[in-house]
Amino acid sequence: MKIHIPKLKHTESGNFFLMAGPCAIEGEEMAMGIAEELVRISDRLQIPLIFKGSYRKANRSRKDSFTGIGDEKALKILAKVGQTFDIPTVTDIHETHEAAMAAEYVDVLQIPAFLCRQTDLLIAAAQTGKVVNIKKGQFLSGESMKFAVEKIQESGNNNVILTDRGNSFGYSDLVVDFRNITIMRGNQVPVVMDVTHSLQQPNQSSGVTGGRPALIETIAKAAIAVGADGLFIETHPEPLTARSDGANMLPLAELEGLMRQLIRIREAIR
Structure with missing residues (x-):
């Protein structure tokens, strides 16, 4: 299924597209x-990025958790990043006033899973004219999306993407x-399948979310096999030093090998 995303390359390759990068911007x-x-990686493998x-x-x-280096x-x-590499970018917004602000800088606005039912937020995102990626709430069925x-x-905006990130299983x-x-x-x-967030273990007693990154390959392969149009993968050169969600991120050095496996699966099911 096609959608117009400015600067998205390799769309004729027949591959899935990839949303990837760090959990949070930690610095330039x-x-x-x-x-x-x-x-x-995306140019070598012809994967839209x-x-x-x-x-x-x-x-x-927790109140003392890292939240960012400053919005602007x-x-x-x-x-x-978008201008230097001529690629589209995506970031998440949380309140209605953030939609117009973020739209000045990125190509895709993302609605976090826990906010996917917030009507005013969805409308504000839509009215920017940007592509809107809505993550399915952990508490919702696919039908309800x-x-x-x-x-x-x-x-008035037909540029919509839906992303699954798993369902709550216990606490x-x-x-x-x-x-x-x-x-x-x-x-x-x-x-899209949000591979890394679907492997989170939230609500830990420490107040820091855990994860099961060893299963990233399993979830990604299954998603491509059942027909996902894209994958969402958070990645970092050293996940253990990441300031946010390091417990479930994919080491950057492992990404290309995984992509090669997934391309073969995509080719097999086409």
């Missing part, structure tokens, strides 16, 4: 270094119901 040097490697980075983390368990500073770094799509489309774990990929594709919009 880090963001540019990751982007450079992602572009090298959208660079991902949060300019601010609003959903944190981080957004300017995202803009520089049709209403989120309708909110965007009825606001401190998530599971992936791969039926949701097929179900959400029934809305005639691209559907």
Whole structure:
């Protein structure tokens, strides 16, 4: 399923597209270094790439958790990544007033899973004219996401992506119901599997989210096999030193090998 995303390359390759980057923008040097490697991989393998980075983390368990380096500073770094490498960028927004602000710097606005039912936020994002990527709430079925799509489309914007990131399983774990990929594709919009967030172990007693990164390959392969249009993968050169969500990120050095495996699966099912 096609969608117009400015600067998105390699769309005729037949490959899935990739949203990838660090959880949060920690600084310019880090963001540019990751982007450079992602572009090298995506150009070599002909994978359409959208660079991902949060300019601010609003959903944190503890008050002392890292939330960002400053909104404007981080957004300017995202803009520089897009301009330097001529690639689209995506970041998440949390309140209605952030939609127009973030739209000045990035190509895709992302609605966090826990906010996917916030009507005013969805409408504000839609009205910017940017592509809107809505993450499915951990508490929702795939069927229920049709209403989120309708909110965007009825606001005059047909550029919608839906992303699955697993469903709550008890208090401190998530599971992936791969039926949701097929179900959400029934809305005639691209559907993405958020591989790394679906392996989170939230609500830990320490106040720091855990994860199961050893299963990234498993979730990614299954998602491509059932027809996901794209993958969302947070990656970092050294996840253990990342200031946000390091417990479930993929080491950057392992990304190309995984992509090669996934391309073979994509070719097999086409």
